Amino acid sequence: MSIKQNPADTHTPMMQQYLRIKAAHPDTLLFYRMGDFYELFFADAQKAAQILDITLTSRGQSGGMPIPMAGIPYHAAEGYLAKLLRNGESVAICEQIGDPATSKGPVERKVVRIVTPGTVTDEALLEERKDNLLLAVHAHNDTHGLASLDLTSGRFVLQQVDSLDQLLSELGRLNPAELLFSEDWPLPAAIQQRSGLCRRPPWHFDPESAKQRVLQQFNTLDLQGFGCTHLPIAIAAAGALLLYVKDTQQSALPHIQGIRTEHSSDAIMLDAASRRNLELDYHPSGHLQYTLFGVLDKTATAMGSRCLQRWLNRPLRTTALLNDRYACVASLLAAQLFKDVSSQLRQVGDIERISSRIALKTARPRDLLVLRNTLAVLPQLQQVLAANDNPQLTTLSQHIGEQPTLLALLQRALI
Template identity: 35%
Template sequence: MAYTPMIQQYLKVKADYKDAFLFFRLGDFYEMFFEDALKASKELEIALTARDGGVKEKIPMCGVPYHAAKQYIKVLIEKGYKVAICEQVEDPKTAKGVVKREVIQVITPGTIMDDQSLKPKQNNYLGSITQTDARQIGFVVSDLTTGEIRVTLLQDFNSLRQEILTYGIKELIVAPDEDQNLTRDLDLDVTLSYENNVAVPTSLEYLIEPLSQSVLKETVSRLLNYLIRTQKRSLDHLQKAEHYYVNDTMLLDSNSKRNLELTQTIRDHKTYGSLVWLLDETKTAMGGRKLKQWIEKPLLNQDEIEERLSCVEALIKHFFERDAIREALDNVYDMERLVGRVSFGNVNPRELVQLKRSLHEIPVLKDILKNVDEQSLKTLGEKMDSCQEVYELIQRAITDEPPLSTTEGNMIRDGYNETLDQYRHVSRNGKQWISELERKERETTGIKSLKIGYNKVFGYYIEVTKANIKYLPDGLYERKQTLANAERYITPELKEKERLILEAESNQMDLEYTLFSELRLKVKTYTSRLQKLAKFISHLDVLQSFAVVSEANRYVRPQFSHDRTLKIEECRHPVIEKVMKNNEFVANDVVMEEECHILLITGPNMGGKSTFMRQTALCAIMAQIGCFVPATQATLPIFDQIFTRIGATDDLVSGQSTFMMEMLEAQYALTHATQDSLILLDEIGRGTSTYDGIALAQAIVEHIHHHISCKTLFSTHYHELTFLDQTLPNLINVHVQAVEENGHVVFLHKVKRGQADKSYGIHVAELAGLPHSLLDRATTILADLEEKKPEKIMDENQHELTSNDDVNEEAAISIEQSQVEEESEQLNFFPDQTTSKPKNQSYSKREEDVIQTLKNLELMMMTPMDAMNQLFLLQKKLK
């Protein structure tokens, strides 16, 4: 038994779109069958039904209403699925057999064009890659909503991963033979799509003209062919591919962006509390997207940075002009996406009016910028193309308050088209004629309740109640419909007028849609000019945003050093300062002269070490995106990269502990950092045993000092490391101050030169509310650890264990046995040998100094680590 013709049609279409849900149009519903139905019913939480498909068993089926489909599609896309929209492409009234259906568009995570599914101030990027035999990777990123295309050549998968994360790519296009485990290898949640055709589409050859490398051309062509295959419509708004180089901007790996909370917070992944939230005083959606792009890729070119800073400074000085700019930008809509929708063919009349209103503000902006005494801003104003022709075209054609739909009519102005005006005249006058006919018929027949009505089935009619039918003249009225209490009639005169009115209304609708389509095509010819204008507006919007934020928060213009001096006076954390009340934030100086490479930061938990480190990095980023910085004075080098390891995070899914994450992030920084980088390392080595941690921490500091020599902020609770300033000339100790008052710790949050005397960990535990008995015991153990030999502490602690009621005797014996076994397996630290000299051999002056120093050591007053350090120094002198 074969499937029904309709199900056969469905299966034929589905065969070409196996990786997508097929929304199959049947009447007022989009239906799904078979596996699509089973999966969609769960994902969308809709009822699963079944229907007869011509075979013995019924076919699984579910559907969504046509008018509500956008919301269901949005849910599927957000979950990483694709949706193929299959519509009827012929009139059912004229169709022979099954109505012809075709897929008119495939909606994917990277090709969304519906505003309901897009975030105004975030791009929706689609990526494409091509791998070469030389292990290079061609990488292309594009936002279909704005038409931008950016390309670069990457050297390894790690760089690819970082770029994918930077752009927030939702979908990645690869060759069909590409390993399907690619997303797993990249450790990313990205939808993979496949495209084999890399031939350059003839109509879009101009897009790859700027590219010279074949791998980049191939990668762009892969993306273009995928878009042509899935979108099935004009792509004229796509812009020429822009070749960028990763090393042209500051490199910020994903860990650093997360740790510094540049675009979202670590805890809840929200914008509130991030740097982009703080700096976002933009007035337009495209300005908001530009701001995010600048933050994620700070500049390295000092001239470009200084140009932005000069513009911000000028806008701060010109308060009234800046206020006028903000007022004008308030009336500017998202021109980038509006232009994209014009080209894409899904723009509606209201959106064209939004484009017109946006263009109305351009002459205003140009006039304002003429009065600002900063050449870059004047030049920006001069470059703005008012596109007056587009404004006048829309103004002439579209009414001020048009409907949302293109099929409702009443969107084209009177006077724009003569034929349309004639149709409207007939329609409007015809309705007036109907009203006049109703009045006349009442007078002629004397029936005051007589009325003329209209419905879509019967058209116009004269309705008379049955009690009044006897008053109608004979022969003139033709019965059309019988009701319970009335009869409906038509007359030859009314019938002729009905034909003229309905024909005019129908023609009017069709003509309005035709005129709107022609207008859209005319506007599309200005795509390139409008896109350039949108870029200038978004650029200005971000600059005015920086000016507003800088003035409101008392930021200063940064200076840049060429001798790698880092000096920030009264530096503040911009976000924490903003969310704190009553201006309670404590500012600190960050001073690292040319010869200072490393600040070793000690101090208590909750004292502000991490904040001190983060605010330094944020100041550097803000300076290099062209914004003023939170300080009273700031001189910084231009950093090529920033690496951070701040806070403890497990990656449980991949089975990586906090300590492993520490080591991986440290390894990445040490491998990729240069002399011009900034490294922030917070509490490295805390995830393992004390001696392991100290050894690793010290080795990392020494490696940075000897082999990288970049600016580094290294915070630690290992006070044993503070002696390094004696052996590492480019390291300086600083500490976060805290004082004890009446047994309680007071955090001063002030960073001073020198080392901290203690960590105040027990005091922090007290603030957390741990039991007092526990805190007392911890205080006792701490005193023992600081004052007694390790052997004695171990013995006493073991005695505590054996005398404790909660620990049985067998456990105590087990502990003793394990300690004996451990001691028997312990290797000697030094080989047995005679260390004394023959009697007839005298000591040198240096050896005598070492012996005297050794005699003077107060070993009972030293910690084990202090003793080891002293031994190391003495041995170094002898060598």
């Protein structure tokens, strides 16, 4: 849509309002609330109609031509949103905030949130057992800095790779829902066909200002404690990512409390062909049960399933960490302890994502109900894990902790 070709004074007041709001979100589909529907106009309507398989109609005229229009019911918006996000589209939700009874002219409207493939946190729009990653990439000569964030958990990871081949391998492993990159970066041909691509202004990746945004996020004077000072290109990507997330969420990000670093020397880096041939979590038939992940995933929680998928996609080289994992498994098997642990875990909700929604102030009553039920299970889970001689599991049981005050509050507040 070209607003310059559609002068505002040739449109109705309502369409003038739409064009003003749309001008602020040119690269995003605009859901414009009209009564019980979200309406889309011009190119947005044409794109949405094609993706969602909904009827394309028209409303009024622009330059003597009918204005394309498509609409979806407000009460069914989540299903349509999910499909658009899966196709890599971002959506700005524009709500009526004025009172139609007292408004002179069009009802006042404003964009109240922006939903993008990599920043969505609503339970209904997410795959329960799959990470939903936002990835920012910044290139400097042959070095590529990567910053990945799972907004639904607050997991924030930085790394640098030394070639385009390594970058492509990491993109295959992480499989981000959305990829941020600078407008002045010549996008490699192998990446151009990905969905969820999002160009950002070059100044977002400026090393010094990006670093300051990272420091501000963690309220610290330096990044020594995070062990990432040797990753300046990744820090530039991290700063751009944080700016994007704050812009889309229109809120602080209190649940992002730290940075993890990953190094290629710590794990086996698999190229696309190897990953495809190993069928780790993808099968040509599209059936997950035929993959290695599908065979091994007997986890009791969605959090465990996502963790298993991360582990399978990043095989460790570090012997000490591998031995620690083996020792934990052996301890759980030795006394059939895993049966008790599994029984307790099946009562645990997805507190990783629930706590993030609470931090972002988007939690719903059902989230609090699940949190309450999970907190009630923690003492028993703690006791089961403590009943073994494995130091890692014993430490884990100590870290679980109990939350009696919070549990009591939720029990009083929720019926």
